[in-house]
Amino acid sequence: MGEIGRLDEFLAGGWVAADVFGLRPDYRAMLVAVDGLVPGRRSDDASGALTLAAQDAARAALAQTAVEEIPHVAQWRAAYREFGAKPQRTRNSLEALLRRTASGLPRVNPLTDLYNAVSVLHRIPIGGEDLNRYVGAPRLVRATGREVFDTVAGGADVVENPEPGEVVWCDEAGVTCRRWNWRQGRRTQLREDTTAAFFILDALGAVTDEALHLAADDLLAQLGRLGPDVRVARRLLAAETSADGFGTVAAPRVDPAKDDRDRS
Incomplete structure (x- = not known):
């Protein structure tokens, strides 16, 4: 993913299934793709x-x-109940992070620490993935129950299947994140050697489009400090209600690619 055109191409393939928008017509996903990251680099x-x-x-x-x-x-929490999850047992990523702030946010690696902080500051769930480990484009769907999800349980590598009807992010190789924004898989997780990344900012009605864009701006400004030649692209997926009441993916809004390395 060394060229801006390829970042745009990756984002253009992303989509959200109509039955997901049927659950939450107010849902929007801000997709952000970045490359040119220097592994392990921190800005002081x-x-x-x-x-x-x-x-x-x-x-x-x-x-x-x-x-x-x-x-x-x-x-x-309400959205989780709508597809059968129990929010007290499987907390969305925003709630999980907020509950950890009393004892301190986890420190994982520069990329993960960065987007976790932006998530907490803007009160928006954010997921981060290694873009080079993706197989095909990202999509948010209701699971059939046959998809594969690689994770860890009891210290051992395991493969799970989501529950039928569960909302999951996938690529062509399997599930990348279960229960909308609960748990990410190991295959595409961010690592110390990640040079290209993909982020998903999840918003419901409590977050305006303006606030969602501001969160993306903040994320991109922070990412720009992780390399001298960071390149970015983003796309907002939203729903529009058709005559039959079903949600469909709105026409993509792709912001012009820009280098945010000078933002502060």
């Missing part, structure tokens, strides 16, 4: 400072409001 203490800022902001918010009462968290 920026990554750590961002994590601390996210922790402080979350702790201040949670001193006034319970996690489950934060509007976007509450909407994701």
Whole structure:
């Protein structure tokens, strides 16, 4: 994925199934593709400072409001119930991170730490994947139950199958993230040697399009510090209601590719 055109091509293939929009017509997915990342690179203490800022902001918010009462968290809990998941047992990624801020956000690697912090700051679930490990384009669908998902259980590598009807992100090789934004698979996980990445910002009605774009801007500004020649592309997927009431993928809105390395 060394050229902007190929990033745009990857994003252009992404789609959300109509029956997913049928569950939540207010759902939008901001897809972000990035390459030119320098493995392991940090911008001085920026990554750590961002994590601390996210922790402080979350702790201040949670001193006034319970996690489950934060509007976007509450909407994701409702969305999970709509496809049969129990949000008390399988928490969306935003809720899971917010609950960890009391003891400190996890430190994994520069890319993961960065998008986790942006997720907490903007109250938006974000997933990050190694773009070079993708097979085909990303898609969000209701599972048949036959798809494969590689994960770890009890310290051992295992392959699971999602529940029929579960909302999952997939590529041609299998499930990349279960239960919309609950748990990501191992095959496409971000690593220390990742040079190209794919991010998904998930929004429901509590988040406006403007707020979603601002979160993407923040993510891209932070990513721009992870290499001298970072290239980016993004695409917003939304629903439009047809005469029969079913959701369909809206015409893609692809922002012009731009280099965000000078943002601060």
